[in-house]
Every structure is written in structure tokens, then in C-alpha cells.
Amino acid sequence: MDRNMKIANSMLDLIGQIPLVRLNRIGQGVGAEILVKPEFLNPSGSIKDRIARLMIEQAEACGALKAGMAVIEATTGNTGTALAFVAAVKGYCMRAFSPAMVANRSRTAIMIAFGAAVQAVDIEPYTAHDQGNNDGGGVDASVHGGHVELLPRQVCLDLEKERNDLWWARQFSNPSNVAAHRDGTAQEILDMTEGQLDAFVASVGTGGTILGVAQALKQHNPHISIIAVEPAGKAMMGDPEDYPMIPGISDGIIPQIFSSKIVDRVISITDKDAIDMAHQLAELEGMFCGMSSGANVLASTMVARELGVGKRVVTVLPDSRDRYLEVEKYTT
Ligand SMILES: Cc1ncc(COP(=O)(O)O)c(C=O)c1O
Structure with a gap:
């Protein structure tokens, strides 16, 4: 500003x-x-407004995000509210997947207020087995996200594979x-x-x-x-x-x-x-x-x-x- x-x-x-x-x-x-x-x-x-704007604008610049597509993210809160805010200004739909255990009513309400759809994803206790299986690439969990969002991230990964009308922000590994x-x-x-x-x-x-x-x-x-x-x-x-x-x-x-x-x-x-x-x-x-x-x-x-x-x-x-x-x- x-x-x-x-x-x-x-x-x-x-x-x-x-x-x-x-x-x-x-x-x-x-x-x-x-x-x-x-x-x-x-x-x-x-503070997440900074990354939400850059992640979305970079995706637009490289053609990964186009008009009519939806923005998706696994998020417990602030990245979700920020992406929902930027998506609202730019006219994209936003879908957030939140781990049910740590879902915060206020941040969920803020996302919905910006027009986002929020889905709570049930999560199971983390096991060592999960390490290396998240984000689809066999990558260490500490690189691509906290354990708490493993299953919501899996939902994003599955959606990304199934559909070509959405863009996953991937906050944990997005260089922006x-x-x-x-x-x-x-x-x-x-x-x-x-x-x-x-x-x-x-x-x-x-x-x-x-x-x-x-x-x-x-x-x-x-x-x-x-x-x-x-x-x-x-x-x-x-x-x-x-x-x-x-x-x-x-x-x-x-x-x-x-x-x-x-x-x-x-x-x-x-x-x-x-x-x-x-x-x-x-x-x-x-x-x-x-x-x-x-x-x-x-x-x-x-x-x-x-x-x-x-x-x-x-x-x-x-x-x-x-x-x-x-x-x-x-x-x-
Ligand atoms: C309230 C709050 N504090 C601190 C952080 C940490 O910021 P960063 O993700 O850049 O490490 C976050 C990230 O979500 C957050 O929501």
C-alpha cells in the first residue's frame, strides 16, 4: 500500500x-x-494477504489460473481468508478444505463472507507412515506441509488430478x-x-x-x-x-x-x-x-x-x- x-x-x-x-x-x-x-x-x-496476491498473480501470469477457474487450498485459516479475499476481488471462486479438528469458526466465517466455500475434512491421527506420502510426490511432510493438513491436502491433490477447472495454491511449496x-x-x-x-x-x-x-x-x-x-x-x-x-x-x-x-x-x-x-x-x-x-x-x-x-x-x-x-x- x-x-x-x-x-x-x-x-x-x-x-x-x-x-x-x-x-x-x-x-x-x-x-x-x-x-x-x-x-x-x-x-x-x-500477513497472508501478501502471499495470496502473489501466488494468484503468478498463477495468472503463467496461465495456470484463468477466468472461470476456482482457487483451492488446504488451510486452517489465514491463508484461506487471504485467498478468499483476493479471489473475491479478482472474481474467482474459492474452495477451502480445513482440517475439522482445528477449524476456527471465525476464520471459516470470514472465508464464507468473501464468498468462499469451506469444507471441513475429518482427519486421523498422524502416523510415521504419512511422512513421505503427502502432496502426492513422496516428499517429506516437513517440506510440503504440517501434519495437520495432510488429509485436506490429499483432497486438493485428488481434485487437481480429476479436474482442470481449478488451481491449487499449494502454500507450503509455492515459491511465491x-x-x-x-x-x-x-x-x-x-x-x-x-x-x-x-x-x-x-x-x-x-x-x-x-x-x-x-x-x-x-x-x-x-x-x-x-x-x-x-x-x-x-x-x-x-x-x-x-x-x-x-x-x-x-x-x-x-x-x-x-x-x-x-x-x-x-x-x-x-x-x-x-x-x-x-x-x-x-x-x-x-x-x-x-x-x-x-x-x-x-x-x-x-x-x-x-x-x-x-x-x-x-x-x-x-x-x-x-x-x-x-x-x-x-x-x-
Ligand atoms: C497467525 C499466524 N501466525 C504465524 C504464521 C506463520 O507464518 P508462515 O506461514 O509464513 O510461516 C501463520 C501462518 O499461517 C499464521 O496464520
């Missing part, structure tokens, strides 16, 4: 160019300065996911800080944010630390009670990202600590953001303490809190 723009051609022009905001109260006395990027200000309420952050989010961070930052912190779902931003930041200055945030405890499918609450932060992706050597360190954050910090962000900073934002900021305070005064930590607030208000455990 061009902040001087008076008349936008469409809502798509309002994606991105989100300023950095200093954490004045939460950041007070922790050492390094903490700057956050409130990505919930994107039109559909999350990483490119949107490398060429967009990261460039904004470099412009807005004039390249002056010491660490970047981000939670990992598909890994698009951290990989894309890290690629650009490391190219600018290889000494900038890249810190991934993961949910503490077991991320598993077996027992829904054990499944981490922080939506969007994934299972099974960290090893692959970490082995890329572009991430310097991983910090684990518990659901409760992430939620508490999300509440503090609203109460102390006026930032109405979700749980992964809380996790990112908490991890950033840890890094800021270690780095000390005179250094700068940057993180993102991926989505808005309004989509979690219904979740019982999120309310105090």
Missing part, C-alpha cells in the same frame, strides 16, 4: 507497506529496542510464498529501518515469512540473527488436547527450515505465555493481535534482553485477534 495514495484501484492496492511500530511499554527496560510490524492491518486481517516476504515484507523492513537491525523474530507456519525475510536480511547483512518461534510442547495429531493452541504456528516444519541454515536459533513459547503476551499487546500497546503475535513478541523480549541497549529487534504481528475471540481458552 502506498500510504500517500488517495484513490486505490482495488483493495489489493492496500496490501503491504505496513509501518514498524516501537513497543514503548512492553519494550521498556528490556534492553534492545523492539519494533513490530502490525500485519493485521492488511485488508483481510493477516517465500518471494512475497523476500521482495515485500523484508524490503519494507530494510527501508523502514534503513537497514539498521540486529535480529528478526518470526513464528513458523509454512516458513514463508521467516525464509523470505531471512534471505533478504542476510543478503543485506549476514550478521542479522534470524530467530524462529515454535510452540512449546509436543505438536502432535494424536490427542487434540495436546495440540498447541497458537494457530498458524506449525508442526513438522521447523526441522526443514532450521536445516536450511538460514535460521540461527529456535525459541519455544507456550500457548499460555503467547496468549498472555497477546493480551498485554492490546492492553499496553493498543495492538489487537493474535496468539502467534504474542509468541513473536515474547521471544523478541528474550532476544532484546540478550542483545542489550543500542541494538534493535524486529518482529511481525501476523494477524488480528478478532478471529480468536470465540476460542474459550483465549479469554481470561
